[in-house]
Amino acid sequence: MNRIAERFARLKRDRQKGFIVFIGAGDPNLEMTRRLALAFDQAGIDVLELGVPFSDPLADGLVNQLAAQRGLESGTTPVKVLQTVAAIRRDSQIPIVLYIYFNLLHRRGLEIFVAEAAAAGVDGLLVLDLPPEESENYEALMRESGLCAIYLIAPTTPDSRIELIVRRGSGFIYYVSREGVTGMQASVSDTIGQMTARIRAHTSLPVAVGFGISTPEQARTVAENADAVVVGSAIVNEIAAHGRSADLTERVMAFTIPLAKAVKEKRTSP
């Protein structure tokens, strides 16, 4: 069974909410990415999203753009990210999703990339700019390799599209809680409950909610309506601030653990 599906099954059994962390791969370097991944695993993070640096991350806000830039500057390539995942797999079974722009897959060749990702120990791909309409044989390839094709749903997504997306997606559905790029914001959207209810009307897949969540209070609020909460830019920001310090891992964990706790406080109703 795929590690993502396994994890969400366990969370459901334990009536727990999931906590998903995003970081940019290779920020500040891939060795640090490996160490952070192991630390996240020990802290009980449910899924790790690794952003594969791309030169033109048009769905990302400034914080993640800069992370991608640092990743590229440290020499990070898609192949090296896969090697890093393979290295993480020697010590950890934390579910890993690659957050990636389609051109990087396209360039490598979809079939080859999916096979390589599966071999490295990746559990799912979230391709930012690949809607189901353009996916061609992507989902079939992913299924054959045992990977989850994770799709986004946005506040602008109408019911007809929700129906299409949940049919094509696997692992979990990532609900982008607001219109816009990735990044932190002062308050979370108040339409989350409404939208997650609409999504659940069409699917039994777990619904993760992300974009703009940066404090334990926000995480707690969002967790009320979500199966899992995603925090990205806020953690990336910590890495940016302390990237050069020797105790980067400790600092990032000190920031992340309260967020995870806030999410885990929420129990799902039986």
Add this chain to the structure above:
Amino acid sequence: MVGAVGFEPTTSWSRTKRATKLRYAPPTRVRQRCARRRAIANSFGRKDLRPPLRRTPFAVLATGGALRENGFMNAVVDATLPDAHGRFGVYGGRYVPETLMHPLQQLEEEYARAEQDPEFQRELTYYLRQFCGRPTPLYLAERLTRELGGPKIYLKREDLLHTGAHKINNAMGQILLARRMGKTRVIAETGAGQHGVAAATVAAMFGLKCVVYMGEVDCRRQELNVYRMKMLGAEVVSVTAGQKTLKEAVNEAMRDWVTNVRHTHYILGTAYGAHPYPMMVRNFQRIIGDEARRQILEQEERLPDLLVACVGGGSNAIGLFYPFLQDASVRMLGIEAGGEGIIPERHAARFQGGSLGVLQGARSYILQDEQGQIQLTHSVSAGLDYAAVGPEHAWLRDQHRVEYSYATDEQALAAFGALARLEGIIPALESAHAIAAVMERAPKMPRDQVIIVNLSGRGDKDVAQVAARMKL
């Protein structure tokens, strides 16, 4: 059949030829105008501008036999594309984040309705005529023709449009669409600033808020246009990411659009991006080719042998080419920016150093490295300095319907100077790339042929940059 064409044939040869080539019978009024124009052309007293006595036998052109040997040119192609998925063969499509998928579908539907709506078309035609200054002349560049000693060279004078380039054709179409959709704010990306100025202009006209994204490097090299946009009431955001040119401006515009999509329309300026943009922009720009086709039939009583246009994203080129795609005898040449030569990161000629990829909403030829990271580009002209090319161009190239080549910075600058001195027209550096190609090709072509080159914009914006380079 010959009689139906309605010309007074001068030789039995031209009877057949014109009868075969022309697909309609021009009314008397048109015939009279043609005769007048012929008389004017003849009054120059120059043999090379008179209607030619002998031309290439039509059979050769119709089969494309002789031309195919030159490595390009297919007779005709399917002009009904894109398909329902926004694809031109394997190119095009809609590769965007989910937030934009539904808004793009709505835009596609609204555009389809507008296209069929006589009221929309009437309004668009009205503003294009009364505000923008259409139709633009198709001007015989006499001295350039004589200097090169080849075919007659006609300039499609898009540089004479209000705001100084073809970009206003599309901006006008899209602002009317934005109004139809009840949007209160428009955004645009710009490279050379011509599209930004066009967007700012139409936004001012209709009282919509306008934000234009422009790379910091471009803001510097096209400073005049930055001032113009600001005077027109637009907010100009200088983009400092990456190489600070057009590609980054598009990224930033898309980020804005994702964030404000409910009340904002993105006036994309070129025949690129996610469906329906490449199709919609082409359709708003095809007026260039529609006019040119009508004008050349009036002025020369024949179709041109060659069309030439510069290709950045490719909107001025597709606008000129599209209405001629079914005319088997008309060859087409798109000119990309060769920069300092075809060396990685020193040019923007996607068909020279590019490969199949997906960038900013579409699948097309893009300049990328082995990993799929987008490469740096360079061109003296900000408007051609872009890593991807319009998907329809990629398809037309595959079909061998259009040939694509490039002109270097040096060639473009030489053409810029030549057109100014020979014709009294200062072209945009973008359009100068097309002129450069004409200067190279024309001397090798028969004198009895006809070239139309799209003079897509005027060069006022480039004067300071070129002056500094020439140390004037």
